[in-house]
Amino acid sequence: MTAVSVQATPADAAECARILADASRDHRTVRVAGGMTKSYIGESGDTDDELRTARLGGIVDHVPADLTVTVAGGTRIADLAAALARAGQFLPLDPPHAEAATIGGVIAANSNGFWRARYGSVRDLLIGTRIALADGTVVRAGGRVVKNVAGYDLNKLITGSFGTLGVIVEATFKVLPIPTASDGVLASFARGTDAFAAADRIARAAARAEAIVVERAARDDWRLLVTARGEAAAVARAVTDARREVKVRGGSAAQLAGELAELRELPARASDGALVRVAVLVAAQTAFADTAARLESFATLAADAASGVVRVHLHGDDASVIRDAEALLLAARMVGGGGRVERRAERLRGRLSVSPTRSTGAVLMRRIKDAFDPAGILEPGRSPA
Numbered sequence: 001m002t003a004v005s006v007q008a009t010p011a012d013a014a015e016c017a018r019i020l021a022d023a024s025r026d027h028r029t030v031r032v033a034g035g036m037t038k039s040y041i042g043e044s045g046d047t048d049d050e051l052r053t054a055r056l057g058g059i060v061d062h063v064p065a066d067l068t069v070t071v072a073g074g075t076r077i078a079d080l081a082a083a084l085a086r087a088g089q090f091l092p093l094d095p096p097h098a099e100a101a102t103i104g105g106v107i108a109a110n111s112n113g114f115w116r117a118r119y120g121s122v123r124d125l126l127i128g129t130r131i132a133l134a135d136g137t138v139v140r141a142g143g144r145v146v147k148n149v150a151g152y153d154l155n156k157l158i159t160g161s162f163g164t165l166g167v168i169v170e171a172t173f174k175v176l177p178i179p180t181a182s183d184g185v186l187a188s189f190a191r192g193t194d195a196f197a198a199a200d201r202i203a204r205a206a207a208r209a210e211a212i213v214v215e216r217a218a219r220d221d222w223r224l225l226v227t228a229r230g231e232a233a234a235v236a237r238a239v240t241d242a243r244r245e246v247k248v249r250g251g252s253a254a255q256l257a258g259e260l261a262e263l264r265e266l267p268a269r270a271s272d273g274a275l276v277r278v279a280v281l282v283a284a285q286t287a288f289a290d291t292a293a294r295l296e297s298f299a300t301l302a303a304d305a306a307s308g309v310v311r312v313h314l315h316g317d318d319a320s321v322i323r324d325a326e327a328l329l330l331a332a333r334m335v336g337g338g339g340r341v342e343r344r345a346e347r348l349r350g351r352l353s354v355s356p357t358r359s360t361g362a363v364l365m366r367r368i369k370d371a372f373d374p375a376g377i378l379e380p381g382r383s384p385a
Contacts (some may be wrong), residue, residue, distance in 0.1 A: 006049040010056065013130055013138045013169040019051060020167065021136025024375040031379060032163035034074055034102035037268070038109045039341045042162060043381045053104055056169055057081055067175050068127065072169055073104030073168040089175045092119035094211075096267045104168035110160035113264050114211035116304030117203070118283045119176070123159045128172035131158060131165075134373040142172065157368070165372040179229035182210075183239045184256030187224040187246040192293065194249040195222040196286040199305035201245045202226055203282075207238035214285075214303040216261055216293055224251065224305075225260050263302045266311055269342055273297065273315035274325045274352060278332035278339030282308045291331050295324040311342070322352045329355065 006028075010016040013343070023030050025068045031047040033039075034054075053074030064087050071080055077091075078099050083139040084090050095106050095114030105111070107129070112121050119125070128142035141154030158165055189195040203212050213225040224246065228238035246253045267275060280288050285303055288310060292301055297316035304310070311327055314321045325341055332339045340355045369376075 001243070004112065007052060008093060009052045009054055012056070013132055014280050016053075016056070016167050016169055017136045017138050018050065018132045018368050019049075019133040020377070022130055023049060023052055023377050024134045024373075025085045027375060028164060028379070029377050029380045032104075032108070032167050034105035034137060035076065035097065037097035037101045038105060038111065040271075041109060042184075047380065051167060053102060053167070053169075054173075056104075056299065058236040061082060061172075062087065063087060067174055067177075069175050070128070070170060070172040072110075072170055073102065073107075075103045077101050077103065077106060084175060085178065087157060088178050090124070090178050091175050092171055093125060093173075094264060096265050096380065098261075098264070103171050106191075107159050107168050107171060108161060108163050113127050114213055114260065114304050116309075117212070117304065118210045119210060123156050125159065126155045126159060126171060127179065129168055129172035131180045132164065132167040132169050132379055134375060138169070138297065139166075142163055157273075164369055165378065179231070179235075181235040182227065182229040183235050184225070184227040184260070185239055185242045185253055186256040186259060186312050187226075187251040187253045189222045189224065189249065189251040192216065192252060192289050192354050193221045193286055195224045196289065196303075196305060197246040198249045198251060200282065202242050203206075204240075204308045205238065207234050207310040209238050209242065209306075212305045213260060213263060214289065214305050215259075216301045216302075218299055223259075225256060225263070227251065238255060266300065266302050266313060267343060269311040270300075272345050273321045274341055274345070274348060275329075275343040276312045276314065276328045276339060277327050278310050278312075278337055278341040280308070280310065280332055280335050280337030284308075284335035285310060288331055288335060288337075292328060295327065296320045297324045307339070318348060318351070322348065325352055 008019050020191045028048040031050045033052045034048050047246040055288045056074035056103050058070045059071050095111035110122050130140050132138050199212050199214055208230045209226050215223045226242045228235045243253050292312045297314040299315040300313040314324050329339050344352050
């Protein structure tokens with residue numbers, strides 16, 4: 001990747017739009033940079049300029065009674081969480097790179113953590129956006145109230161677009177009161193089959209858990225991590241149910257500490273080898289995980305057992321990593337799922353593609369890209385998805 005020749009840091013949405021309009025006129029390509037925590041995702045092409053969102057920060061509007069918050073796109077997730085906590089509320093998103101990720105980056109990368117099955121994904125919680133477009137205009141989608149259904153849902157289109165359609169300068173989210181109680185269970189199993197069976201039963205229980213994760217590191221036992229938050233009685237019931245399921249499946253239970261936060265940061269830590277992210281049917285997770293754990297370069301697996309999202313870190317000699325990454329993507333497709341290589345060592349970029357097959361929606365997404373960015377200046381090389 002070549003170094004950018006111009007770096008711009010706009011102070012507001014209008015200045016951001018002007019910068020994009022000038023770049024379109026001069027046919028200068030632009031990379032959009034927030035916290036730069038997810039620059040490893042996808043095929044980021046060479047760019048002339050870099051637009052940084054560092055000055056587009058802060059809370060624009062917070063209405064605690066309506067359970068909504070509007071925040072500038074360059075605001076760090078950690079700063080928003082601290083501000084909401086002072087009002088007794090929280091944004092129910094737990095993306096990786098928790099300390100440095102920005103609101104705009106989380107939306108652009110559709111970055112979700114282990115809470116998505118309980119509270120919803122970025123797309124579910126996002127109710128409004130302001131976006132600076134390549135033609136110099138600033139458009140608004142959605143609104144600042146939950147019950148807002150006017151117009152086309154541009155919010156869902158911009159989520160996961162990786163900056164290829166526009167720059168997110170403002171976003172409005174649904175928020176929730178901070179739960180009054182929390183607890184968790186950490187369990188160990190000799191077999192992955194038992195860990196996933198217990199996870200499935202816990203996910204179907206009346207007392208809903210907040211996160212249900214199956215993890216395994218090479219040569220270690222399978223582990224099940226369960227957290228619950230809410231009213232004290234509901235949390236106690238969820239933990240009791242989880243411990244019972246662990247016992248039924250022959251596992252050993254202990255108190256959960258900071259293990260879940262460590263697993264959530266797997267994308268941040270997996271800088272060597274390759275990190276493969278797949279989404280499969282919940283019922284197919286056990287077979288897929290068993291396949292992954294037998295691979296030569298297998299290092300770590302973290303499965304969001306309630307949603308079917310599985311990440312596998314591969315580490316070892318380059319040939320083994322490449323072969324095993326491609327095998328995992330094929331295994332996901334064989335069970336009706338799909339995936340991508342989420343992260344690769346720099347030396348593997350030319351040898352291991354993000355996805356060996358073309359997306360079924362590639363033609364449609366190209367037409368959308370052409371409509372939003374006719375000059376093709378935004379994030380060349382990236383594919384909106």
